[in-house]
Amino acid sequence: MNKLEVPGKFDRAARGYDLLVGLNPGYHQALRRSARALGLRPGMRVLDLGCGTGASTAALVAAVPGVEIVAVDASAGMIERARQKRWPSTVRFVHSRAEDVDEGEFDAVFAAYLVRNLPEPDGTLKRIRSFIKPGGTLVLHEYSVRDSLISTAVWTALCAFIVPAGWLVTGDRSLYTYLWRSVMDFDGASALRNRLRRNGFTGVRSAPLPGLQLGVVHTFRGHVPEQEQR
Numbered sequence: 001m002n003k004l005e006v007p008g009k010f011d012r013a014a015r016g017y018d019l020l021v022g023l024n025p026g027y028h029q030a031l032r033r034s035a036r037a038l039g040l041r042p043g044m045r046v047l048d049l050g051c052g053t054g055a056s057t058a059a060l061v062a063a064v065p066g067v068e069i070v071a072v073d074a075s076a077g078m079i080e081r082a083r084q085k086r087w088p089s090t091v092r093f094v095h096s097r098a099e100d101v102d103e104g105e106f107d108a109v110f111a112a113y114l115v116r117n118l119p120e121p122d123g124t125l126k127r128i129r130s131f132i133k134p135g136g137t138l139v140l141h142e143y144s145v146r147d148s149l150i151s152t153a154v155w156t157a158l159c160a161f162i163v164p165a166g167w168l169v170t171g172d173r174s175l176y177t178y179l180w181r182s183v184m185d186f187d188g189a190s191a192l193r194n195r196l197r198r199n200g201f202t203g204v205r206s207a208p209l210p211g212l213q214l215g216v217v218h219t220f221r222g223h224v225p226e227q228e229q230r
C-alpha cells in the first residue's frame with residue numbers, strides 16, 4: 001500500500017478504530033504519558049497532528065486543561081468520529097494533511113502514530129519545525145522496533161492478534177498488514193532521534209513506554225532553540 005493511500009484506508013477503519021485500540025489496555029495511558037512530555041502549561045497553543053478519532057487529543061486535554069488544541073487529520077472519516085465526541089471549547093478539529101497545515105504558530109506539537117505514515121517524513125518534520133515557536137517542543141509517540149531483535153519479535157507476535165482483529169472489525173485486512181510492515185520498515189529509536197536532529201531539533205531524547213508495548217512504542221522529544229531568529 002502506498003503511503004498516500006493511508007488516510008483513505010483510515011476512512012474505512014474509522015468505525016472500528018476506538019473498539020480496536022480499546023483492546024490494548026495500555027493504549028490511552030501511554031498516550032497520556034507522552035502528552036505529559038510536552039510540558040504543557042495553561043494558555044499554550046498545541047497542534048495534535050494525525051489526531052484520528054481524538055485519542056491523542058484526549059490525552060492532551062488530560063495533560064493540562066485549558067490549553068488551546070488544534071487537532072488535524074487527513075482522514076475525513078476519522079475526524080468525523082472525533083467531532084462526534086464531547087470536547088472543551090478550546091479544542092478544534094481540522095481536516096487537512098499534515099503537509100498542508102496552515103494554522104499559525106504553536107508552543108508545542110504532538111504527533112502520535114503519524115510520522116511513520118508520512119510519504120516524506122524529513123520534509124514534513126522541517127515544515128512542522130517552522131511553525132513551532134522558539135523554545136517550543138515536539139513530541140512524537142511512535143512505534144520503533146528496529147534497534148532490538150526482541151522488540152521486533154514482540155511486535156510480530158502482537159500483530160498475530162492485531163491483524164486478524166482489525167480484519168474482523170473492519171472487513172479490510174490491508175491497513176493492518178500495512179501497519180505490521182510499516183513498523184518493521186521504519187526507523188529504530190536511534191535513527192528517529194537522528195532524523196529529528198538533522199531536521200533541526202535540539203535536545204533530542206527518547207524513552208520506551210511501559211506495559212504491553214514495552215520496547216515497541218516510544219516517546220521522542222525535541223526542541224526548537226529559544227534564541228532562534230525568525
Ligand SMILES: C[S@@+](CC[C@H](N)C(=O)[O-])C[C@H]1O[C@@H](n2cnc3c(N)ncnc32)[C@H](O)[C@@H]1O
Nearest residue numbers: 007010050051052055056074075097098112113
Ligand atoms: C494510527 S492513527 C493515530 C490516531 C491518534 N493520533 C491516536 O493516537 O489514536 C494515524 C492517523 O494519522 C492520519 N494520517 C496519516 N497520514 C496523514 C497525513 N499525511 N496527514 C495527516 N494525517 C495523517 C490517519 O488518517 C490516522 O487517523
